Amino acid sequence: xxxxxxxxxxxxPHIWKLGTLRKDMDIEFxxxxxxxxxxxxxxxSKFPKILxxxxxxxxxxxxxxxxxxxxxxxxxxxVNLEFFKDASPSDAYLVLQASVEKVDNEENxxxxxxxxxxxxxxxxxxxxxxxxxxxxxxxxxFKSKYGYFFE
Numbered sequence: 514x515x516x517x518x519x520x521x522x523x524x525x526p527h528i529w530k531l532g533t534l535r536k537d538m539d540i541e542f543x544x545x546x547x548x549x550x551x552x553x554x555x556x557x558s559k560f561p562k563i564l565x566x567x568x569x570x571x572x573x574x575x576x577x578x579x580x581x582x583x584x585x586x587x588x589x590x591x592v593n594l595e596f597f598k599d600a601s602p603s604d605a606y607l608v609l610q611a612s613v614e615k616v617d618n619e620e621n622x623x624x625x626x627x628x629x630x631x632x633x634x635x636x637x638x639x640x641x642x643x644x645x646x647x648x649x650x651x652x653x654x655f656k657s658k659y660g661y662f663f664e
Contacts, residue, residue: 540613543647547578552605552659553628555636561587563638565628568605568659577655578647582613584626585642595633605661606634613643 547569556564562585569578594606608628616623616639624643629635656663 538647540645543580543645544611544613547573547580547647548608548611551580551608553608554605555592563587563590563640565626565636567608568655568662570662576649577652578649579655579658580647581645582626583644584624584638584640585644587638587640589637589639591635591637593629593633593635 548567550570551567552570553565553567556566562583565582565584567580567582569580611628612626614625616625621641623639623641625637625639626643627637629637650658
């Protein structure tokens, strides 16, 4: 397993929220409070759509959290993953920094998403369209999905 944590600076006015998300959580709050010390997995199966799924390490406000970023139509993609002989592309990576910014000089409603830690994992992409959701989970559901946190 590989992992990564997030620090975010966000300028994205057209972002939506899904699921059991608390309505008072905007992307800046989520990135700075939930994703700082999280693991992420990357799903390229529907490229040019990419899903980043973050599992928050520990609890925030006595709850376990999962956060999903949906990059709707990705272009200008750069991914640096250092694989080890026992690693796979579906491994989780530790997040140390991330940002989501509205790209002002492009008229197509683009966002620049950057996640990584400057070492063996870095992800950067521009996307026409960006969505996110944060879901609080009961311990039993979180354990069944992210059991490796409890080993």
